[in-house]
Amino acid sequence: MGLKKEEIIIGIGDLKNSETFLKCKSVEIILFPEKCVLLSQDNILIVADLHLGKAHHFNRNGIMVPTGTDETTLKRLESLLQILRPQKLVFLGDLFHSELNSSWQLFHHWLDKASQFTGQIMLVKGNHDILDESVFANLGIPVVIEMRIGRFLLTHEPAHNDLFNIYGHLHPGIKIRGKGKQKLRLPCFGYGGSGLVLPAFGEFTGLHILSPASYSKFFAIADGLIFEFGDN
Numbered sequence: 001m002g003l004k005k006e007e008i009i010i011g012i013g014d015l016k017n018s019e020t021f022l023k024c025k026s027v028e029i030i031l032f033p034e035k036c037v038l039l040s041q042d043n044i045l046i047v048a049d050l051h052l053g054k055a056h057h058f059n060r061n062g063i064m065v066p067t068g069t070d071e072t073t074l075k076r077l078e079s080l081l082q083i084l085r086p087q088k089l090v091f092l093g094d095l096f097h098s099e100l101n102s103s104w105q106l107f108h109h110w111l112d113k114a115s116q117f118t119g120q121i122m123l124v125k126g127n128h129d130i131l132d133e134s135v136f137a138n139l140g141i142p143v144v145i146e147m148r149i150g151r152f153l154l155t156h157e158p159a160h161n162d163l164f165n166i167y168g169h170l171h172p173g174i175k176i177r178g179k180g181k182q183k184l185r186l187p188c189f190g191y192g193g194s195g196l197v198l199p200a201f202g203e204f205t206g207l208h209i210l211s212p213a214s215y216s217k218f219f220a221i222a223d224g225l226i227f228e229f230g231d232n
Helices: 020-025 053-061 069-084 100-115 133-137
Strands: 002-003 010-013 030-034 036-038 043-048 088-091 118-122 148-150 152-155 164-167 174-176 183-192 196-197 217-223 226-232
Touching: 043 069, 069 100, 118 133
Parallel strands: 010 030, 043 088, 088 118, 152 164, 164 196
Antiparallel strands: 002 010, 030 036, 036 043, 148 152, 174 183, 183 196, 183 217, 217 226
8 A cells, every 4th residue: 555665654545435545644645646645644735847828838939739738737636625625735846837828817716716625825936937926926825945844845856855855847757568569658656765756737748757767666647546666
C-alpha cells in the first residue's frame, strides 16, 4: 500500500473507494491518480503546473490549438476539492502560462466556487508565473518562493535541502515498452530518496520522460489508476 524511505511514508489513494482512502490517511503523503497529492496530516492538497491560458497564448501568437482545456482542468480540480475538502490548496508553480488573457476571468469565476470547498489558496511561484504578485493578491492568493511544512519543502523546481522536497516543473512521464515495438508514454510521479516530483495537472501540457538513474520509484497514471515501478 505504501513505501517507507528516509522515514517518509507514501500511500496511494482512491477517491472511488472510501475504505482504501481512509486506510491511506495513516501515511504522510497520499498520491492520487487525479495527478495531485495530499499531505494527510495537515490536510493540504497540492497540484502542479496547470498552465492556464496556454491555449489562448498559443492562438494569439499564431499557433492554432483547440481551446476548452482550461475549463476541463478547473472542473477536475473543483471535483477534487468537493471530495477532499482540504484545509489548504497549494498551486506548485506555473498556475498561469504567460500574460493575462481570457482564461484569467475563467479562473476568477472558478475561485468563487472553489472557495466553498477549501480554506486558504496559495501559489508557490514558478518560472511561468510572470504576472505581478498584486494580481494574485487581489484575489486573496499569497505568492511565495517556497513553503516549509514540517519536514516538507514545497518548491516549483527541484531544490537541494535537508527537507523532503515536493516539486513540479518537469511534467514527468515514464516510457513503458511492451511486446514487439509497443511503447506507451504515461504521466507519473517520480520518487527519489529526498524528493517527489508531481505530474502536471493541466490538460494542455507535455511529458518529460524521467531518467531511471534519478528516481528509485515511479508511479505511472493510466485509466484512473496508479501503477508502481522501480525498487521494492
